[in-house]
Amino acid sequence: MSLPCKEFQALVIGSSAGGVYALSAVLSTLPADFSLPILIVQHMHPHSKSQLASILQKKAQLSIREAEEKERIQPGVVYLAPPNYHLLVELDRHLALSIDERVNYSRPAIDLLFESAVDAYRDKLIGLILTGANSDGAAGLRRIKQAGGYALVQDPQSAEADAMPLAACSATSVDKVLPLHEIGPHLLQLVNHYPRCLNARRSELKHSS
Amino acid sequence: MDDPHNENIELQLLLQAIHLKYGYDFRDYAKASIKRRVLHRLKSSQLPNISALQHSILNDVRCFEQLLLDLSINVTEMFRDPSFYQALRETVIPLLREFPFLKIWHAGCATGEEVYSMAILLKEEGLYSRAQLYATDMNEVVLKQAKDGIFPISRLKQYTENYQKSGGREAFSDYYSAHYEHAVMDKSLKENILFSDHNLATDGVFGEMHLIMCRNVLIYFNRELQNRALGLFADSLCEGGVLCLGSKESIRFSDYSRQFEDIAREEKIYLKKPACYS
Numbered sequence: 425m426s427l428p429c430k431e432f433q434a435l436v437i438g439s440s441a442g443g444v445y446a447l448s449a450v451l452s453t454l455p456a457d458f459s460l461p462i463l464i465v466q467h468m469h470p471h472s473k474s475q476l477a478s479i480l481q482k483k484a485q486l487s488i489r490e491a492e493e494k495e496r497i498q499p500g501v502v503y504l505a506p507p508n509y510h511l512l513v514e515l516d517r518h519l520a521l522s523i524d525e526r527v528n529y530s531r532p533a534i535d536l537l538f539e540s541a542v543d544a545y546r547d548k549l550i551g552l553i554l555t556g557a558n559s560d561g562a563a564g565l566r567r568i569k570q571a572g573g574y575a576l577v578q579d580p581q582s583a584e585a586d587a588m589p590l591a592a593c594s595a596t597s598v599d600k601v602l603p604l605h606e607i608g609p610h611l612l613q614l615v616n617h618y619p620r621c622l623n624a625r626r627s628e629l630k631h632s633s
Numbered sequence: 634m635d636d637p638h639n640e641n642i643e644l645q646l647l648l649q650a651i652h653l654k655y656g657y658d659f660r661d662y663a664k665a666s667i668k669r670r671v672l673h674r675l676k677s678s679q680l681p682n683i684s685a686l687q688h689s690i691l692n693d694v695r696c697f698e699q700l701l702l703d704l705s706i707n708v709t710e711m712f713r714d715p716s717f718y719q720a721l722r723e724t725v726i727p728l729l730r731e732f733p734f735l736k737i738w739h740a741g742c743a744t745g746e747e748v749y750s751m752a753i754l755l756k757e758e759g760l761y762s763r764a765q766l767y768a769t770d771m772n773e774v775v776l777k778q779a780k781d782g783i784f785p786i787s788r789l790k791q792y793t794e795n796y797q798k799s800g801g802r803e804a805f806s807d808y809y810s811a812h813y814e815h816a817v818m819d820k821s822l823k824e825n826i827l828f829s830d831h832n833l834a835t836d837g838v839f840g841e842m843h844l845i846m847c848r849n850v851l852i853y854f855n856r857e858l859q860n861r862a863l864g865l866f867a868d869s870l871c872e873g874g875v876l877c878l879g880s881k882e883s884i885r886f887s888d889y890s891r892q893f894e895d896i897a898r899e900e901k902i903y904l905k906k907p908a909c910y911s
Contacts, residue, residue, distance in 0.1 A: 471715070471798075493852045493881055494663075506881055509852075512665040515641060521881050522666045523708050523849045540665045543637055571637075 429621035433548040438534030440467040440556025442584025452483040453608025462502040465532045470508035493521040505532035512540040528560035538564025547572030554578045556588030562595035569596045579603045643683035658834040661858035670703045705772040707743040711750045711792035718799035720900040735764040738842045741850035742768040745779025752822040769831035780828045782818035833862045841871045849879035863887040870905045
């Protein structure tokens with residue numbers, strides 16, 4: 425399948441059981457100058473003192489931090505939902521946190537992040553569902569597709585828990601299903617493709633005129 | 634039907650309509666959460682769009698009251714964030730002992746779980762008899778629930794666990810009696826609690842407080858409204874009074890940060906400095 429010639433402006437990721445390993449695998453393959461902000465919901469125990477940022481930072485070149493409320497979203501920064509808070513995106517592309525009821529038994533919930541990110545980024549959003557043992561994120565990924573965004577799912581066979589990738593795949597027509605180690609490289613291709621195809625289009629236009 | 638741009642316009646108009654008709658001001662609330670709750674209400678009430686909801690709430694007060702309940706933040710727990718309550722015992726209680734009497738304000742108390750937590754803590758520390766607690770919320774329905782002090786028994790397992798983790802030393806079951814599906818909080822806990830109506834978006838300063846608790850309310854406000862609320866707290870606290878916010882909230886971005894110093898940084902507990910230092 426050919427890559428879409430369009431500019432993406434944010435990447436949202438949802439992961440659950442087995443997610444720390446999977447996130448680390450994906451993030452470690454992205455270079456320090458990766459141009460998109462990355463927003464992540466990883467399910468975790470509500471009272472855990474989050475060490476996720478420092479665990480993921482060990483192997484990653486991008487800067488990884490726990491999301492602060494009202495923080496302006498910066499390209500090339502990885503934001504993690506804090507334990508026991510939902511992470512949302514405001515229309516003006518600032519981060520918001522809430523303690524609203526659990527969604528899909530989860531707080532943070534992947535669906536909430538994805539759905540609010542669709543409002544802010546419309547079709548310029550990439551959604552990625554990784555390993556997990558429930559169906560959170562499926563509805564959110566469907567919204568991303570409905571708005572014209574790009575949907576990526578970890579190959580259920582390569583996932584530690586396959587329920588979440590399977591639920592995502594059956595909720596919407598996914599653009600790409602990939603084994604874990606191919607996800608990072610594919611994201612890079614997807615993001616780097618736009619300037620190249622734009623140039624190609626420009627030179628086509630020149631030749632035709 | 635769901636052009637996201639139209640939806641956002643309709644949402645702003647709805648909030649404007651609520652303010653004009655009923656005086657409740659949600660215009661400076663963070664929009665992403667509000668929008669989710671409003672869309673949820675559309676679905677439950679089987680309304681086609683936000684404009685239809687606006688029409689309903691303008692013409693039917695019961696419909697508005699339902700929406701008001703949806704819009705108020707009423708997710709809470711007893712001893713929510715045990716490490717916070719531990720810090721409260723260890724760091725704040727010794728400061729409060731210095732005062733001959735105590736005025737404590739729970740701003741945005743919702744269904745009151747944290748107020749009862751405070752009452753329990755004060756009892757155990759021998760401070761309850763000289764304390765007056767004010768529990769306020771903008772929503773009278775949840776305030777009534779807070780006053781009743783009746784909670785689903787299914788939540789009590791979590792509350793007990795929180796209580797123990799926070800350094801509670803008694804049998805938690807002594808503080809309530811179980812009636813079928815409900816736990817009724819011990820009457821003596823609410824002897825010194827005054828429940829009252831107060832809206833952080835529109836109402837004014839509240840007494841000379843020694844301690845103000847407002848946890849996980851400000852995250853729902855935009856920066857302007859956060860600033861307004863923190864101004865109210867700064868003006869309502871006496872010198873040496875203590876302000877407690879939620880673990881992801883901060884006074885850092887407000888006009889009032891210089892009036893406070895950290896006493897438990899991680900737990901977002903702040904001390905109001907004497908006027909001459911601020």
